[in-house]
Amino acid sequence: MWKWTGRTCCGVAHVALCKPRVLGFEIDAVNSVQFSNHTGYTHWSGQVLNSSELQELYKGLKLNCVNKYDYVLTGYTRDASFLSMVVDIVQELKQQNSRLVYVCDPVLGDKWDGEGRMYVPEDLLPVYREKVVPVADIITPNQFEAELLSGRKIRSQEEALVVMDVLHSMGPDTVVITSSNLPAPRGSDYLIALGSQRTRRPDGSTVTQRIRMEMRKVDAVFVGTGDLFAAMLLAWTHKHPDNLKVACEKTLSAMHHVLQRTIQCAKAQAGEGRKPNPAQLELRMVQSKKDIEDPEIVVQATVL
Numbered sequence: 662m663w664k665w666t667g668r669t670c671c672g673v674a675h676v677a678l679c680k681p682r683v684l685g686f687e688i689d690a691v692n693s694v695q696f697s698n699h700t701g702y703t704h705w706s707g708q709v710l711n712s713s714e715l716q717e718l719y720k721g722l723k724l725n726c727v728n729k730y731d732y733v734l735t736g737y738t739r740d741a742s743f744l745s746m747v748v749d750i751v752q753e754l755k756q757q758n759s760r761l762v763y764v765c766d767p768v769l770g771d772k773w774d775g776e777g778r779m780y781v782p783e784d785l786l787p788v789y790r791e792k793v794v795p796v797a798d799i800i801t802p803n804q805f806e807a808e809l810l811s812g813r814k815i816r817s818q819e820e821a822l823v824v825m826d827v828l829h830s831m832g833p834d835t836v837v838i839t840s841s842n843l844p845a846p847r848g849s850d851y852l853i854a855l856g857s858q859r860t861r862r863p864d865g866s867t868v869t870q871r872i873r874m875e876m877r878k879v880d881a882v883f884v885g886t887g888d889l890f891a892a893m894l895l896a897w898t899h900k901h902p903d904n905l906k907v908a909c910e911k912t913l914s915a916m917h918h919v920l921q922r923t924i925q926c927a928k929a930q931a932g933e934g935r936k937p938n939p940a941q942l943e944l945r946m947v948q949s950k951k952d953i954e955d956p957e958i959v960v961q962a963t964v965l
């Protein structure tokens with residue numbers, strides 16, 4: 662569908678502006694960085710786009726009156742002024758199309774060994790809380806990011822549901838906590854993801870559907886999984902706007918297929934008993950085309 666570049670810890674981010682077409686999406690991708698390699702590699706070099714350069718690109722679209730989009734997708738960002746510029750652009754795009762859906766992966770950090778650590782500058786947090794999340798329609802934080810954005814800890818499923826309600830009250834109708842360290846019924850080999858979707862009835866009242874999913878952990882560090890997740894969630898919520906359960910089942914199932922193919926290929930390349938390197942662990946996206954387009958459902962969501 663489109664180019665999804667790595668996010669983890671350091672690297673390659675992008676803004677994607679999308680208009681849905683027959684089966685896929687027509688994409689205008691803005692490379693907020695252009696690097697030789699993601700930063701998990703030993704060597705990498707390239708350029709970083711700054712906020713005035715982003716504004717310049719947007720100005721060009723506007724002058725040609727081709728600034729009508731249905732979706733905006735953003736990921737890893739390290740610069741507060743760049744992030745603010747993204748929000749300004751999203752707001753203007755929403756004036757052009759009031760139905761525009763902004764999908765935001767609020768990349769802030771992660772929990773390793775139970776201890777949360779931010780891997781973007783701390784001045785991004787207030788920008789996410791005060792400017793980005795209020796204009797976002799769909800957000801995909803991990804547990805640590807959901808805690809930072811809501812200002813509350815998650816120690817149980819109940820607390821996670823409260824946190825998702827707090828996040829709804831800040832703006833987005835759809836919240837997916839993509840991974841958490843909550844105990845999984847199937848054991849410590851599994852990670853828990855949670856989702857919550859608020860829909861408005863014609864009479865103005867709201868209903869909230871909440872779901873839980875379990876996904877088998879793979880013993881490797883991948884780069885680009887967060888971007889892949891957010892991009893597929895965008896596509897599947899487009900197909901199933903009022904059914905987060907189905908959208909998440911397809912997203913997580915496709916994730917499973919991509920990661921299984923990737924780890925199997927990586928292990929074969931690394932050889933018996935050797936740890937695969939970052940190049941061997943590159944997500945097998947092209948090889949997984951069919952799984953991405955029509956994933957066999959292997960992850961079932963539970964409605965809470």
Ligand SMILES: Nc1ncnc2c1ncn2[C@@H]1O[C@H](COP(=O)(O)OP(=O)(O)O)[C@@H](O)[C@H]1O
Nearest residue numbers: 802803839840877878879881883886887890916
């Ligand atoms: N090692 C892994 N094992 C299983 N699933 C993974 C693994 N790494 C990433 N994923 C999948 O990728 C999704 C995004 O993960 P990640 O890139 O760590 O972003 P986040 O930190 O936002 O959860 C997770 O929801 C999970 O489905």
Ligand SMILES: *[C@@H]1O[C@H](CO)[C@@H](O)[C@H](O)[C@H]1NC(C)=O
Nearest residue numbers: 696697698699702939940943
């Ligand atoms: C990065 O480096 C590897 C070699 O380590 C190379 O095979 C690959 O094509 C490079 N580019 C990307 C985008 O990974």
Ligand SMILES: *[C@@H]1O[C@H](CO)[C@@H](O)[C@H](O)[C@H]1NC(C)=O
Nearest residue numbers: 709710711712713714715742
């Ligand atoms: C962005 O980069 C351009 C060069 O392309 C430079 O002239 C400008 O001052 C930079 N702006 C900011 C805000 O850093």
